[in-house]
Amino acid sequence: MKRVALVGMPNTGKSTLFNRLTGGTARVANWPGLTVELASSRILLGANMVQVFDLPGIYDLTGGAEDEQVAQRFLSEAKLDAVLLILNACQLERQLALALQLKALGAPLLIALNMVDEAKRAGITVDVAALSEALNAPVQLISAKYGQGMAECKALLTGIFSNESHQIDFSNIPSASTLHQTEKQLFQRSVHQPPILNQSATDKLDRFVLHPWLGFPLFVLMMLALFQLTYTLGTPLQDYLEAGLTWFKDGLLVPATANLPQFWQGLIVSGLFDGVTTVLTFAPIIFLFFCLMAVIEDSGYFARAAFMMDGLMSRLGLDGRGFVMLMMGFGCNVPAIMGTRVIRDHKARLLTMLTIPFSLCSARLQIFLFLSGALFSPTQAPWVVLSLYLASILIAMLTALLFKSKFKSSEPFALELPPYRLPLLSHIWRRGWGEARDFLRLATTMIVLGVVLVWLLTNYPTQQHSYAELISNLLAPVLSPIGIESTLSIALIFGFVAKEVVLGALSVITGHEGQALATQLAHTLDPVSAYSFMLFSLIYIPCVSAIAAIKKESKSNLYTAFSMAWSLGLAWMVSFIFYQSARLFGF
Known part of the structure; x- marks a missing residue:
């Protein structure tokens, strides 16, 4: 049986993707930190029976919060056939460091850029080929919420399965701070976004919702x-x-x-x-x-x-x-x-x-x-x-x-x-x-x-x-x-x-x-x-x-x-x- 771990920062849509992949009922809500335990489910993917694990949100591989330690402990101890990394396509300027850390550890990596519908509305475009080449890992644009790109994501996931499971070595893990410059350069090469984003409906609503007297x-x-x-x-x-x-x-x-x-x-x-x-x-x-x-x-x-x-x-x-x-x-x-x-x-x-x-x-x-x-x-x-x-x-x-x-x-x-x-x-x-x-x-x-x-x-x-x-x-x-x-x-x-x-x-x-x-x-x-x-x-x-x-x-x-x-x-x-x-x- 193949084993796949879903990894990503809080509120990037991991549980939504987990439900989309497995037909599961992991609780989904639009705030960070909802998943604090491991959820798993088995699915048939191609010719393989695959066990998919939804890990708690993790900002980097050296964080000290208990929910982050749950994910770190699982990644360091489990033998995995693939790591499916979910990144928010609208926030790549601060999420690519996690991809760089997993790359440095040699994890069998597939990167899913989620929420592409929101990125499109914000005028953000990603050079998927350049990002894939720099990270030496396949990259797929998806919308877990609407199911966009899921068939391609499943095909890429099947393609990176190896004959032997891989155990991630945390002994030489680079910290997120040392990767900051590399992350910045990678973002500048691969992502284009308008220098000034138009005021969105979110900003307008927040004037009232976050008002000190009206809130x-x-x-x-x-x-x-x-x-x-x-x-x-x-x-x-x-x-x-x-x-x-x-x-x-x-x-x-x-x-x-x-x-x-x-x-x-x-x-x-x-x-x-x-x-x-x-x-x-x-x-x-x-x-x-x-x-x-x-x-x-x-x-x-x-x-x-x-x-x-x-x-x-x-x-x-x-x-x-x-x-x-x-x-x-x-x-x-x-x-x-x-x-x-x-x-x-x-x-x-x-x-x-x-x-x-x-x-x-x-x-x-x-x-x-x-x-x-x-x-x-x-x-x-x-x-x-x-x-x-x-x-x-x-x-x-x-x-x-x-x-x-x-x-x-x-x-x-x-x-x-x-x-x-x-x-x-x-x-x-x-x-x-x-x-x-x-x-x-x-x-x-x-x-x-x-x-x-x-x-x-x-x-x-x-x-x-x-x-x-x-x-x-x-x-x-x-x-x-x-x-x-x-x-x-x-x-x-x-x-x-x-x-x-x-x-x-x-x-x-x-x-x-x-x-x-x-x-x-x-x-x-x-x-x-x-x-x-x-x-x-x-x-x-x-x-x-x-x-x-x-x-x-x-x-x-x-x-x-x-x-x-x-x-x-x-x-x-x-x-x-x-x-x-x-x-x-x-x-």
């Missing part, structure tokens, strides 16, 4: 529009799905289980079906939310949000990359925690990891969308969800401010601002479907197990004196001061395993699902109690997967325990202050 309000409005569209488009789809599931339950499932013993009928209908379907109705919401999020990510807006927030973040001991990681955490905390590898300073990484679990991830989003829809009006609900997103950012920032003296860092901040790009429908669909598919996969494993365990706890030894009641009574003195009914403690406990279980657990605990659950909660909780519950769910201990990621990245049991204790204590404190203050003022 943050625009960000808030952008996120509010995302939530409003999610509600407007997703609620009808959710209603149709719920109606279909209700028809299945009343028309087929209940009659089919009528003759079963009471235990099995209760477990299947009231436990398994009601619990899981309450969660499943959120699949359309998850799909739409991440489709809309993909539009923002692929456009290049989040990189600008990081740049805009860097001044504030630096006062908190973080930088703009920390804000990008918080934005990544809106999808899932786990890859965001792993993404801190792009931060070179270890203390800065630890401080950033301490803040990421407060990001409102997609699993928490399901809880908040349901409760806000059940307990607030359609005009109020998007504002409630937006307030929780802003609260998550504020709590993360206050945490950083409080602990910045313990995790001091002097690392300078540098972040590439990519041009704005129109997202492809295929990318939008892939992101939305990928998140929905992962959600459904989780629903068939962790959520099923969770709701079954909740049903057993609430029904044994008896419904009147169950284990759930015993646990609730024990936790009542802790939860009642923050307005959370003790019966909801079971849902919070299982939310520690996976936040997606919370809604299913609520369904099992109350004995209702779908709209009936919403009505029941509206009678049980008032808006103040519901918001306190949402605040606690937002802040308290992250899921098991996030804790495992913190342990892996920090390499410290003590730090992991501290992170969990801080989240749990802060959750109680914030909910207590909110609930007691609201009651004090008569709400």
